[in-house]
Amino acid sequence: MQTRNRKEGEYTMAREIKPYEELELKDDFMFGLIMHDSKYVKPFLEMILKIKIRKVVYPQSQKSIDLSANAKAIRLDVYVEDDQNTVFNLEMQTSDNRNLPKRMRYYQGVIDLNILQKGQDYTKLKKSYVIFICTFDPFGEGRHIYTFCNTCQENTALTLDDDAVKIILSTKGTMDDVSPEMKRILDYIDGKGASDKFTEELEEAVCSARQNERWRLDYMTLEYEYRQRYLEGKEEGRAEGREEGRAESRERTIQKLHERGESIASIADIVELNEEEVKRVISELKL
Numbered sequence: 001m002q003t004r005n006r007k008e009g010e011y012t013m014a015r016e017i018k019p020y021e022e023l024e025l026k027d028d029f030m031f032g033l034i035m036h037d038s039k040y041v042k043p044f045l046e047m048i049l050k051i052k053i054r055k056v057v058y059p060q061s062q063k064s065i066d067l068s069a070n071a072k073a074i075r076l077d078v079y080v081e082d083d084q085n086t087v088f089n090l091e092m093q094t095s096d097n098r099n100l101p102k103r104m105r106y107y108q109g110v111i112d113l114n115i116l117q118k119g120q121d122y123t124k125l126k127k128s129y130v131i132f133i134c135t136f137d138p139f140g141e142g143r144h145i146y147t148f149c150n151t152c153q154e155n156t157a158l159t160l161d162d163d164a165v166k167i168i169l170s171t172k173g174t175m176d177d178v179s180p181e182m183k184r185i186l187d188y189i190d191g192k193g194a195s196d197k198f199t200e201e202l203e204e205a206v207c208s209a210r211q212n213e214r215w216r217l218d219y220m221t222l223e224y225e226y227r228q229r230y231l232e233g234k235e236e237g238r239a240e241g242r243e244e245g246r247a248e249s250r251e252r253t254i255q256k257l258h259e260r261g262e263s264i265a266s267i268a269d270i271v272e273l274n275e276e277e278v279k280r281v282i283s284e285l286k287l
Contacts, residue, residue: 005097017223018094019144025206026135026171026189029219031092035078043198045080045088046133048145048167055083076107087111087128096136104130104166106155112164127163135190137172144186172257206284220262220270224253254281 004113023030035041038056046053058080076088089111108130115125139146146168150160171190178186181198188199209215227249250271257267267277 007191017220017227017253019260020219021210023206023210023219024191025202026092026133026191029094029222030206030209031133032077033084033091033209034202034214037205040202040205041078041080041090044185045090046264047147047185048169049129056080057082080130081126085126086150087115087126089128089130091130091132093132093134094136096134096138098134100134100138100168105131108164108166125163127165129165129167131167131169133169133171133186133189135171137170138168141226142172142174142234142250143170144175144178144183145169217266217270220257220266227253251281251285254278255285257268258282258285 018027025031025034026096035044036058038058042053042056044050045056076089077092078088080088082088083253089107092199108128111128111130112125116122137143148166148168150162152158152163152256169186171186173186179195183277184195184199185202188194188202194200194203252272253271257270262270264275264278268278271278273281
């Protein structure tokens with residue numbers, strides 16, 4: 001869907017609100033919910049890394065990291081630690097915007113800075129894995145897995161040993177480069193259906209999550225915030241444009257929720273208006 005900044009005549013692409021009941025594991029919100037359960041994230045990490053993990057600890061799902069009072073928070077889909085002080089960041093990526101490498105570098109940087117902000121010396125930085133699961137092949141080589149570590153270009157046997165690893169998984173891989181279990185998970189994420197015990201359990205967890213009313217309202221609130229920020233624009237000094245964006249975002253969200261049969265009370269809670277104001281907007285939209 002295209003939205004237009006009426007003042008400047010610029011078009012931007014705004015994300016549609018996908019109905020919560022249609023969310024799949026490849027949708028980052030659902031991915032964060034499901035992987036907040038250790039019985040799913042632990043075996044998933046073990047399959048990716050081919051290691052055994054004794055225990056995982058959750059600071060929180062979709063962890064937000066604030067670098068400073070003036071900086072925007074970065075929201076992580078899944079952020080867990082194990083009993084060996086290793087950090088794992090899992091991100092679902094469905095849009096091929098060609099900025100994947102720099103995005104991974106940014107995520108790695110903010111995770112490290114978040115650790116240092118707690119007063120730890122840089123020598124105490126934890127080993128970390130930034131793992132992106134992509135529903136496309138970012139390099140077009142047909143691999144299911146791409147692993148990146150820092151090595152010396154003059155001597156590839158020499159590694160930097162900075163304990164920072166970046167991994168990209170692709171659901172579009174064609175090579176025989178991962179285990180059959182890993183391939184079945186990637187196929188499930190790609191929409192091919194559950195084909196073994198683990199993917200069947202994932203499917204059951206997704207179906208159960210779709211019935212959770214609190215999570216549904218959390219999702220709608222988050223999507224509204226995304227749309228609002230998108231329409232506000234990023235340039236400073238555009239107060240008028242930002243105000244128009246807020247109003248347009250709110251109206252579009254109210255319209256979508258109303259068309260889906262949401263109650264006035266639920267809509268008011270999501271867009272942070274009173275019920276009378278929601279009724280007024282709905283009445284105006286019908287004109």
